[in-house]
Amino acid sequence: MKRTALGxxxxxxxxxxxxxxxxxxxxxxxxxxxxxxxxxxxGSQQWNVLRADTSFPVAVLKISALQHNLRWMRAFCERHxxxxxxxxxxxxxxxxxxxxxxxxxxxxxxxxxAQVQTAFRYGVRRVLLANQLVAPADIKAVIALMRQDPxxxxxxxxxxxxxxxxxxxxxxxxxxxxxLPLLVELGLAGQRAGCRTMDEALAVAREVAxxxxxxxxxxxxxxGLMVSxxxxxxxxxxxxxxxxxxxxxxxxxxxxxxxxxxxxxxAGGSAYFDFVASGFAQVRGLSRPVLPxxxxxxxxxxxxxxxxxxxxxLNQRVGIAPEQGLKPALEIWSIVLSRPEPTLAILSxxxxxxxxDIDLPRALAWHRPGGANADAGAMPDGCRIExxxxxxxxxxxxxxxxxxxxxxxxxxxxxxxxxxxxxFDKWPLLLAVDDDYGVRHAVNTFF
Amino acid sequence: MKRTALGxxxxxxxxxxxxxxxxxxxxxxxxxxxxxxxxxxxGSQQWNVLRADTSFPVAVLKISALQHNLRWMRAFCERHxxxxxxxxxxxxxxxxxxxxxxxxxxxxxxxxxAQVQTAFRYGVRRVLLANQLVAPADIKAVIALMRQDPxxxxxxxxxxxxxxxxxxxxxxxxxxxxxLPLLVELGLAGQRAGCRTMDEALAVAREVAxxxxxxxxxxxxxxGLMVSxxxxxxxxxxxxxxxxxxxxxxxxxxxxxxxxxxxxxxAGGSAYFDFVASGFAQVRGLSRPVLPxxxxxxxxxxxxxxxxxxxxxLNQRVGIAPEQGLKPALEIWSIVLSRPEPTLAILSxxxxxxxxDIDLPRALAWHRPGGANADAGAMPDGCRIExxxxxxxxxxxxxxxxxxxxxxxxxxxxxxxxxxxxxFDKWPLLLAVDDDYGVRHAVNTFF
Numbered sequence: 001m002k003r004t005a006l007g008x009x010x011x012x013x014x015x016x017x018x019x020x021x022x023x024x025x026x027x028x029x030x031x032x033x034x035x036x037x038x039x040x041x042x043g044s045q046q047w048n049v050l051r052a053d054t055s056f057p058v059a060v061l062k063i064s065a066l067q068h069n070l071r072w073m074r075a076f077c078e079r080h081x082x083x084x085x086x087x088x089x090x091x092x093x094x095x096x097x098x099x100x101x102x103x104x105x106x107x108x109x110x111x112x113x114a115q116v117q118t119a120f121r122y123g124v125r126r127v128l129l130a131n132q133l134v135a136p137a138d139i140k141a142v143i144a145l146m147r148q149d150p151x152x153x154x155x156x157x158x159x160x161x162x163x164x165x166x167x168x169x170x171x172x173x174x175x176x177x178x179x180l181p182l183l184v185e186l187g188l189a190g191q192r193a194g195c196r197t198m199d200e201a202l203a204v205a206r207e208v209a210x211x212x213x214x215x216x217x218x219x220x221x222x223x224g225l226m227v228s229x230x231x232x233x234x235x236x237x238x239x240x241x242x243x244x245x246x247x248x249x250x251x252x253x254x255x256x257x258x259x260x261x262x263x264x265x266x267a268g269g270s271a272y273f274d275f276v277a278s279g280f281a282q283v284r285g286l287s288r289p290v291l292p293x294x295x296x297x298x299x300x301x302x303x304x305x306x307x308x309x310x311x312x313x314l315n316q317r318v319g320i321a322p323e324q325g326l327k328p329a330l331e332i333w334s335i336v337l338s339r340p341e342p343t344l345a346i347l348s349x350x351x352x353x354x355x356x357d358i359d360l361p362r363a364l365a366w367h368r369p370g371g372a373n374a375d376a377g378a379m380p381d382g383c384r385i386e387x388x389x390x391x392x393x394x395x396x397x398x399x400x401x402x403x404x405x406x407x408x409x410x411x412x413x414x415x416x417x418x419x420x421x422x423x424f425d426k427w428p429l430l431l432a433v434d435d436d437y438g439v440r441h442a443v444n445t446f447f
Numbered sequence: 448m449k450r451t452a453l454g455x456x457x458x459x460x461x462x463x464x465x466x467x468x469x470x471x472x473x474x475x476x477x478x479x480x481x482x483x484x485x486x487x488x489x490g491s492q493q494w495n496v497l498r499a500d501t502s503f504p505v506a507v508l509k510i511s512a513l514q515h516n517l518r519w520m521r522a523f524c525e526r527h528x529x530x531x532x533x534x535x536x537x538x539x540x541x542x543x544x545x546x547x548x549x550x551x552x553x554x555x556x557x558x559x560x561a562q563v564q565t566a567f568r569y570g571v572r573r574v575l576l577a578n579q580l581v582a583p584a585d586i587k588a589v590i591a592l593m594r595q596d597p598x599x600x601x602x603x604x605x606x607x608x609x610x611x612x613x614x615x616x617x618x619x620x621x622x623x624x625x626x627l628p629l630l631v632e633l634g635l636a637g638q639r640a641g642c643r644t645m646d647e648a649l650a651v652a653r654e655v656a657x658x659x660x661x662x663x664x665x666x667x668x669x670x671g672l673m674v675s676x677x678x679x680x681x682x683x684x685x686x687x688x689x690x691x692x693x694x695x696x697x698x699x700x701x702x703x704x705x706x707x708x709x710x711x712x713x714a715g716g717s718a719y720f721d722f723v724a725s726g727f728a729q730v731r732g733l734s735r736p737v738l739p740x741x742x743x744x745x746x747x748x749x750x751x752x753x754x755x756x757x758x759x760x761l762n763q764r765v766g767i768a769p770e771q772g773l774k775p776a777l778e779i780w781s782i783v784l785s786r787p788e789p790t791l792a793i794l795s796x797x798x799x800x801x802x803x804d805i806d807l808p809r810a811l812a813w814h815r816p817g818g819a820n821a822d823a824g825a826m827p828d829g830c831r832i833e834x835x836x837x838x839x840x841x842x843x844x845x846x847x848x849x850x851x852x853x854x855x856x857x858x859x860x861x862x863x864x865x866x867x868x869x870x871f872d873k874w875p876l877l878l879a880v881d882d883d884y885g886v887r888h889a890v891n892t893f894f
């Protein structure tokens with residue numbers, strides 16, 4: 001089984017096997033097929049991206065980097081006594097969820113009920129919905145899943161009386177057999193959802209604890225939006241926020257609002273999970289065990305831009321050499337379609353294929369299929385993607401570089417991306433490759 | 448048949464029927480289902496978006512606006528003696544392709560071979576690939592389709608000797624039975640692909656005409672990127688460019704490079720197709736008939752931002768009252784998840800759901816399901832989406848507006864978008880609604 005390369009113990013589950021058995025149709029981006037092909041047969045085709053066997057653009061996941069990152073995060077969490085519920089919205093990939101769970105993840109975090117339904121369908125049975133649960137159809141869908149499998153553990157957030165009242169009424173109307181566990185969300189002034197003050201949050205916690213059909217399972221917050229030019233202030237802000245979450249938890253516990261076997265305490269995007277883990281490790285002496293849950297989604301692939309830089313900073317904070325830290329695993333390869341001007345190459349990828357919301361893709365490597373070199377060459381300094389249209393990228397080359405004379409129509413260009421979430425959602429299928437860019441298997445996404 | 452609402456004569460084709468028969472799984476964005484549902488049964492569920500029957504966010508297409516736009520563009524083309532090969536990359540929707548073809552479209556334009564394979568699978572048999580055809584797997588895939596159906600008409604672009612040589616060699620190696628028709632692409636300095644001078648373009652045209660396995664089918668260009676602050680200069684630039692395309696065509700014809708029954712002359716994004724149509728209408732007196740082909744993709748849905756403004760300008764140029772012009776047909780509805788601060792509402796949609804590459808979505812309307820009003824109310828001036836994360840939008844409300852006190856968790860907000868292409872690609876399924884937001888059927892996309 002090739003998927004066991006990612007340590008996915010659940011890879012033999014029926015839903016994942018059904019993905020291997022499905023017939024992929026011509027027209028799936030990246031696949032060089034002219035007739036339907038069972039997904040499980042991809043590994044035996046012996047395609048190699050650098051030989052231009054695939055179609056372009058193609059999204060590749062480097063298996064060795066994924067394996068490294070899975071092990072790295074497991075060790076990090078074990079070292080800090082924290083659980084991991086990686087944010088599944090990043091990849092929305094059943095095979096990657098399976099690999100994360102097989103590598104010690106406690107559950108999967110998700111952002112919408114549609115995502116919860118998809119994860120459930122592929123075997124995920126512990127979900128933290130890092131959002132308020134509001135729409136009637138969504139409430140009904142969650143309750144249906146809780147009924148379908150009494151072992152399905154589901155947690156959602158609450159940050160208002162109005163939300164608590166809606167949910168309580170809905171669970172009563174639908175006659176849910178077991179209480180719906182909620183975490184009170186503490187927010188930050190000027191930021192996203194979440195109660196803005198400790199008093200507001202405590203009030204919502206009391207309402208949840210008192211509401212029929214609901215139970216208070218813990219406290220939650222999201223610190224990941226605190227990224228500004230003033231890094232010292234960001235860091236202090238994160239530490240203060242983590243302390244605030246712990247403080248809220250202590251106050252709610254002092255009022256005996258928690259009644260489950262343990263109390264969830266969750267935060268942690270992909271930028272500051274070190275601060276979160278060490279802050280949460282200090283929470284002790286409560287009425288029942290506290291389960292600290294980190295939620296990084298982007299650790300799995302890292303990137304070559306925004307998260308790369310944040311992870312480098314994290315490495316420095318915790319004393320990890322860069323080469324031992326999380327590795328970028330996701331690349332988009334495209335082909336040179338046109339060399340219309342001496343310093344311009346037009347590539348076969350665009351806004352439909354690579355993130356552009358934080359930074360444009362970064363040109364990493366180039367390769368001439370069938371040329372003298374088996375390996376791709378590093379893209380020289382000064383080569384950069386300066387613009388993307390829907391289906392094209394503009395690669396600007398330095399006037400005096402050797403590559404500027406050399407790069408030709410039909411050459412391949414490999415790009416790193418900035419922000420995995422907005423690249424994964426552009427690919428229904430990504431190809432997992434070995435270190436030589438040989439295609440070993442595929443992973444699906446559901447957006 | 449509900450799909451005939453869009454005038455899709457081909458709606459009864461086997462591939463489209465297969466979409467109606469497919470079982471949609473819980474987890475498809477927007478669908479309020481807890482068990483698999485055949486797609487064709489959506490219309491009989493009597494869902495209404497304003498009653499909050501669906502999940503949120505949900506992407507809706509207004510049937511009446513689509514119908515209007517289909518008829519409008521057909522009449523426009525007939526009036527100008529032009530053919531339409533709408534850019535299918537905008538929607539990548541088989542049902543919408545079918546509606547466009549049933550409303551007089553000559554063919555479908557596409558941007559990649561993966562898109563061509565998908566369109567072919569759903570019955571499209573005349574394709575203009577508005578791109579160079581370079582990757583070996585892509586060349587092979589196109590040749591496979593040309594063999595699979597000898598009636599499949601396929602055209603691609605050429606802008607370099609290198610590209611022509613690659614294609615000629617590939618068609619020879621693969622023993623293609625009929626020549627591959629190419630259009631020479633004329634470009635613009637500093638813009639995307641395409642020959643930069645008339646001499647270069649003529650040289651490529653001669654190479655195509657002389658290359659074994661290829662034939663010169665016409666001349667092509669893309670004027671749509673000329674959008675700057677200086678509208679007069681843009682307009683003059685477009686007219687000059689259209690004149691340049693016509694000039695290139697005349698010169699190539701004078702050299703007897705065209706050998707097919709007619710000569711294709713194609714340009715026309717969604718901003719300036721009036722200039723293109725009137726410019727092309729002046730091309731007369733060649734050795735064989737000229738087929739002017741426009742390629743607008745965004746006319747079908749228009750939008751509430753970038754294209755809305757460009758279409759308003761077009762309306763003024765051609766003397767059409769705004770209410771008789773193309774209508775916006777695409778909206779994203781989301782639900783208020785949180786009201787964390789007096790002037791802030793957090794909505795259940797984000798970068799995964801609505802375009803953000805040109806402008807953020809525009810809040811158009813709001814509605815309280817089960818409230819006193821059956822219709823949605825217009826969003827007052829000053830309410831605006833000020834930011835989006837991956838899965839959330841930040842709706843800022845004016846401090847002194849009535850809605851700011853009124854808007855509550857669970858209320859619905861309808862948004863228009865700017866740039867249909869980057870919204871369609873976020874939705875595998877969109878719901879087609881009547882003027883009361885009753886859900887009548889669904890259309891699929893394949894990205």
